[in-house]
Amino acid sequence: MAPKNDGSAKKVMNKGAWTEEEDQKLSQYIEIHGAKRWTTVAVKAGLNRCGKSCRLRWLNYLRPNIKRGNISDAEEDLILRLHKLLGNRWSLIAGRLPGRTDNEIKNYWNSHLSKKINHKEKALEVTTSKETMPEKLLDIVQGDIEDAKEIGNSKANFDANGLFDFSAADASHGLEWVDKLLGSYSLESVDNFLELEEDPWITDNR
């Protein structure tokens, strides 16, 4: 349908795939003025896009030091471990994988890893573990760290084999912090872990 042109209609924004020209405009503007106030960026860069769209494009594709594709075994292993810890908190997971974006990890999870997990879980259902763990860690594994803070100590079921799956032991380089965290399961550790280093290209400049 053609857009209204009675003066009262909002300006119709571009949607869909970005063109090379749009990418250039956005990159050039941010290089000079920085990535702040996305609606302003969109307007001043001469892009007929909404601020949200510009932000997404910059963070996922144009930002420097972005890695694209070829997720290594070590990265995959890390994603799996972090997902066990954090659940679908893609931005947090991405924060621990330099150069990777939440969108890429989310896509990778949905297209690759979730299938692997389902496969594995079905196999594990046959041999459900009855080991115990502190309830706090159980909640963390379920991706509910915030709520876990308010829960007292008690027993709960724990599938330690699933959590500490070191079958790819030699792929754990750089994962010591994960092992340490899982080994100690202190909430302080989780909180410290969640306080990520600032990336100047991501940090909100509001």
Add this chain to the structure above:
DNA sequence: AAATTCATCAACCGCCAGTCA
């Protein structure tokens, strides 16, 4: 070779929380 199905991933949508006037 054409039609159909499947897999991937870029981008959008809606919700929510923080900020500011």
Add this chain to the structure above:
DNA sequence: CTGACTGGCGGTTGATGAATT
């Protein structure tokens, strides 16, 4: 205090190319 605005996030969609029939 409140409401509008803005950005961040996770869920979802849709376009595209690859694989299969």
